[in-house]
Amino acid sequence: MKTTGTRPPVKTSGTPRAVRVLRTPGGLSVRLDLRTCTVVALLVVAALAASVVLIGTGDFPMSAADVLRTLAGEGNPGQEFIVRELRLPRVLVGLLVGACLGLGGALFQSISRNPLGSPDVLGLSQGATAGALIVIVLFSGSAAAVTLGALAGGLTTGLAIYLLAWKRGVHGYRLVLVGIGVNAVATAVNGYLITKADFVDAARAVVWLTGSLNGRDWTQVGPLFALCVVLLPLVLGCARGLRMLEMGDDISYALGVHVERVRLLMLGSAVLLVAAATAAAGPVSFVALTAPQLARRLTRSPGPNLMPSLCMGAALLVTADWAAQRAFGADQLPVGVVTGVLGGVYLLWLLVTERRAGRI
Numbered sequence: 539m540k541t542t543g544t545r546p547p548v549k550t551s552g553t554p555r556a557v558r559v560l561r562t563p564g565g566l567s568v569r570l571d572l573r574t575c576t577v578v579a580l581l582v583v584a585a586l587a588a589s590v591v592l593i594g595t596g597d598f599p600m601s602a603a604d605v606l607r608t609l610a611g612e613g614n615p616g617q618e619f620i621v622r623e624l625r626l627p628r629v630l631v632g633l634l635v636g637a638c639l640g641l642g643g644a645l646f647q648s649i650s651r652n653p654l655g656s657p658d659v660l661g662l663s664q665g666a667t668a669g670a671l672i673v674i675v676l677f678s679g680s681a682a683a684v685t686l687g688a689l690a691g692g693l694t695t696g697l698a699i700y701l702l703a704w705k706r707g708v709h710g711y712r713l714v715l716v717g718i719g720v721n722a723v724a725t726a727v728n729g730y731l732i733t734k735a736d737f738v739d740a741a742r743a744v745v746w747l748t749g750s751l752n753g754r755d756w757t758q759v760g761p762l763f764a765l766c767v768v769l770l771p772l773v774l775g776c777a778r779g780l781r782m783l784e785m786g787d788d789i790s791y792a793l794g795v796h797v798e799r800v801r802l803l804m805l806g807s808a809v810l811l812v813a814a815a816t817a818a819a820g821p822v823s824f825v826a827l828t829a830p831q832l833a834r835r836l837t838r839s840p841g842p843n844l845m846p847s848l849c850m851g852a853a854l855l856v857t858a859d860w861a862a863q864r865a866f867g868a869d870q871l872p873v874g875v876v877t878g879v880l881g882g883v884y885l886l887w888l889l890v891t892e893r894r895a896g897r898i
Contacts, residue, residue: 571837571839573837573838573839574837574839574843574845574846577833577836577837577846578845578846578849581833581836581846581849581850581852581853582849584853584857585633585636585849585852585853585856588853588856588857588860589629589632589633589856590602590605590606591860592625592629592632592856592859592860592863593605593621593625593626593629595860595863595864596620596625596863598616598620600617600620600621604617605621608621608622609621609626627754627755627756627758627759628751628752628754628755628859629856630759630763631751631754631758631759631762631818631819632751632754632819632852632855632856632859632873633852633855633856634759634762634763634766634815634818634852635751635762635815635818635819635822635855636825636829636851636852636853636854636855636856637766637848637849637851637852638762638765638766638811638812638814638815638851639657639811639812639815639822639825639826639829639851639855640825640826640829640830640833640847640848640849640850640851640852640854641770641773641808641811641844641847641848641851642657642807642808642809642811642812642815642826643656643657643812643825643826643827643829643830643847643851644829644830644833644842644843644844644847644848645773645780645804645805645807645808645811645842645844646660646805646808646826647830647831647842648780648781648783648784648804648841648842649713649780649783649801649804649805649808650711650713650714651783651784652711652714653831653888654714654827654888654889655713655714655717656824656826656827656830657808657812657826658823658824658826658827658881659714659717659718659721659827660699660713660714660717660718660720660721661695661699661717661718661719661720661721661722661723661724662692662695662696662699662717662809662812662813662816663692663812663816663821663823663826664695664720664721664724664725664728664821665691665692665694665695665696665698665720665724666688666689666691666692666695666812666813666816666817666821667688667691667724667728667747667816667820667821668691668695668724668727668728668731669687669688669689669690669691669692669694670684670685670687670688670691670743670746670816670817670820671728671731671732671743671746671747672687672691672731673686673687673688674687674735674739674742674743674746675731675732675734675735675739675740675743676731678739684746684817685758685817685818686817688813688816688817689813689814689817691813692809692812692813692814692816692817693809693810693813695720695724695809696805696806696808696809696813697809698720699713699716699717699720700802700805702716702720703716703717728747731743732744746820747820747821748820748872748874748875749819749820749821749822749823749872749873749874749875749877749878750819750820750872750873750874751819751859751872751873752872754818754819758818758819761814761818762814762815762818765810765811765814769807769810769811770848772803772807773804773807773844774844774845776800776803776804777841777842777844779795779796779800780800780804780841780842780844781840781841781842782795783795783797783800783801784840784841784842812826819873819874820872820874821874822855822873822874822877823874823877823878823881824877824878824880824881824882824884824885825851825854825855825858825877825881826851827881827884827885827888828854828880828881828884829847829850829851829854830842830843830847830850831884831888832850832854833846833847833849833850834846834847836850854877855873855877858873858876858877858880859873859876861876862875862876
């Protein structure tokens, strides 16, 4: 791959942007926005730094230097056990769940062309929760069965939303409105299931409903990592078509984009990402809503901002998990409580901003 140099600044949204174009030996060209690449690099560094700090946090505190030495295989047996068996899997699950939610949220917001088009609003998280609660309350299933139930619930909800929103295509606002209705129905179903459960199952369900990384181990890391390896190249390969979709179906058709094929493929990928994340950590709220918006504000770039959203989601979740363990004294909170509070405040601010702009 060789560099053809830096183009003159491209003016986007009133701000000159430096763009670098790379060409492959086969003649393909890749356009790189230098600001976006810088933001992605800084978010990766922030996520890794927060992960090291989080690994060192707990009843047996460790310095960042000790954590890095242990990860390099130079720690004592006690440190090796604490880091590799207890804390590292939890942090990796947090990074992968945050990445899945950030990327899934970016896909939903891009397809719906609406900043409120996140899994939390569209009902996917509640649908996955309903699947998990059915397994817990009606069948008293194991942890693996609960995971499969959440995955099945999320996929079923995503299919229902798509079919109900279909009318010669899937319009963005129709998708959001149908999703809000499905969200209300799923919430009612979840409330009914909890009221019908016995005390033990109800307590177990409430713990799962909060969204937490406690007790996560290597069994959750493998499936999430494999899903990201499979879906990330697929999603990035359709990024150009996804960006065209934001300009409207007619323009996308004129530019040669297979609109419904791209939309269905991206919706399916987003549903899988969000359902898998919910199955692994419970319904961790508002990360999928806030990560793409924060990423777009940092990059100041139009389009879906897929990689920045992915990295922002990972950084947000591990940072929130650290805050849940350290910011409230001796009381350790589930990470879903922290993201819910911060995300709720952000949602109110976003609604006020959209209203002032006349978009809602």
